[in-house]
Amino acid sequence: MxxxxxxxxxxxxxxxxxxxxxxxxxxxxxxxxxxxxxxxxxxxxxxxxxxxxxxxxxxxxxxxxxxxxxxxxxxxxxxxxxxxxxxxxxxxxxxxxxxxxxxxxxxxxxxxxxxxxxxxxxxxxxxxxxxxxxxxxxxxxxxxxxxxxxxxxxxxxxxxxxxxxxxxxxxxxxxxxxxxxxxxxVSATWSMLAEAMIRANDGTVTPDAVTALNRALTLDLSNPAAAFYLAIADAQAGEVGAAHDRLTARLAETPGYQPWMDTYIAQANAFAQTLGRAPIASRAPVARSPSAADVAAAQEMSEGDRAVFIRSMVDRLATRLEDEPDDVNGWLRLANAYGVLQEMDKARDAYLRADALLPEGDARKAEVRASIARLENP
Known part of the structure; x- marks a missing residue:
């Protein structure tokens, strides 16, 4: 799709x-x-x-x-x-x-x-x-x-x-x-160039790609794509420890949660398994529903148009999850969306689906169960 x-x-x-x-x-x-x-x-x-x-x-x-x-x-x-x-x-x-x-x-x-x-x-x-x-x-x-x-x-x-x-x-x-x-x-121009080079070479981070990635970092040290691919280059050169260190250092120096961290953590944990190092826990919070933010941002819409807009977003998400039932973040978004719409039974059901998918030890599981408890005992 x-x-x-x-x-x-x-x-x-x-x-x-x-x-x-x-x-x-x-x-x-x-x-x-x-x-x-x-x-x-x-x-x-x-x-x-x-x-x-x-x-x-x-x-x-x-x-x-x-x-x-x-x-x-x-x-x-x-x-x-x-x-x-x-x-x-x-x-x-x-x-x-x-x-x-x-x-x-x-x-x-x-x-x-x-x-x-x-x-x-x-x-x-x-x-x-x-x-x-x-x-x-x-x-x-x-x-x-x-x-x-x-x-x-x-x-x-x-x-x-x-x-x-x-x-x-x-x-x-x-x-x-x-x-x-x-x-x-800009920095993203160079990291996109590097990505295209990597893809054109079947995933190999070539010297030209490394040059482009370094240029991207020169223009913007916070570019997550550039640091990520340089870590991949380290690993491909046999320096898996350096690759793991590069990713974990970037995670350590970045406060809070950023969406790119999930990709960083997944790759860092793959390196950690090879190295025999401890895995990193996800920092991801419970996903926020886009509907509340969309309502606030869609001030130009009439009340009727806004309602249609919100409903279309929620219905599309629910339909997508029928085809992708293992998308835990999708269920969390849907639960929050139903909460915004005051459809509490549907919100609870979505949280239950997310709870079944979240592994034990995931920080989000406790928050999800608390949400379920609130919905079952209002």
Whole structure:
């Protein structure tokens, strides 16, 4: 299912990116029917990306705010709208919202212990979408190359992210390398380049990737992807102890809980098992429901639109959990969401599902059981 969402978002994002590069006066673009589902899916995807360390909290919140703003606009306008802008940069930034950021993507989607690898092109029902994405990506690439100014950096980043999601990592490397050569390249640009290099080399952290990762850390010492892949490089060089030390040191120097810590801890514990060292306990708190935050942030919506928005989020999460019943964080989110909606029986049932999945010794188990007790004895 997740790859189908990526396909939809990539098509939507590239389509938005390509239209402004053409002359004004284009044919109308239907948004009222197609965009809301994409936006709701993207909000859920941001939560999952953040939980796996793909995006930072500020990046995630900025994306959520933009998506909610667009959701509110679409809910107020159910008619056709015509795209007539002539500028490319602003639309490319907007389009990037629809394509998941690649940062921390390789181990979050391909190498994380609890995430099975999925070959994008292996799904027969998605091959048509794959061809459409490839065609749109090719058009975007040619337009960027034809731009006398070399094309906006945002466009090359969007192109690299799209190629990476399609599994075309050599092309992703080319796009990210172009973006990294710009004066406005940031730390994430370099870590995305490194990730594409790693993926293009079947998971091997090459010397060029190490150079890119070190550049990413130079620009931002807090970049979790850069430190993570350098630890992988240590391990691949036979320095498993150094790899474990790098991850645990980063965890020790970071207060509180950050979503990327789950990936760090899982990998550190894999190293610890090899080394005979003690495992690290998860720092993850009980997952918060997105619904309460979404309600507070969706101030522009009318009361009726807001209720529809919240219900759609909760129903989508519940439907997803039918297909992914082992997602403990999903059950915790659903329990909190039902609590916000005052559907206490459903909240209790969701907490019970989470409790059954949480291992003994997990700090969240006591909090979950306390929540169950409160719901059973109000």
């Amino acid at each position: 997740i790859w189908g969402i990526f396909a939809i978002m990539a098509i939507a994002g590239l389509t938005i990116a390509l239209f402004p590069m053409r002359r004004a006066g284009m044919a109308p673009v239907l948004r009222a029917d197609a965009v809301p589902a994409v936006l709701v899916d993207q909000l859920e995807e941001i939560d999952r990306d953040m939980a796996r360390g793909l995006v930072s909290a500020p990046e995630a919140e900025a994306a959520r705010q933009e998506i909610r703003r667009r959701m509110a606009q679409v809910l107020r306008r159910a008619d056709r709208q015509t795209v007539t802008t002539t500028g490319g940069r602003g639309a490319l930034i907007l389009a990037a919202v629809f394509v998941p950021v690649m940062a921390f993507g390789y181990y979050s989607f391909a190498g994380a212990p609890d995430v099975p690898a999925v070959a994008f092109a292996d799904r027969a029902d998605e091959r048509a979408d794959t061809r459409r994405i490839a065609d749109l990506a090719g058009q975007l690439r040619e337009r960027l190359r034809a731009d006398p100014d070399g094309g906006p950096t945002d466009g090359w980043m969007l192109l690299g992210q799209t190629y990476a999601r399609m599994g075309q990592f050599d092309e992703a490397v080319t796009a990210f390398r172009t973006a990294s050569g710009r004066d406005d390249a």
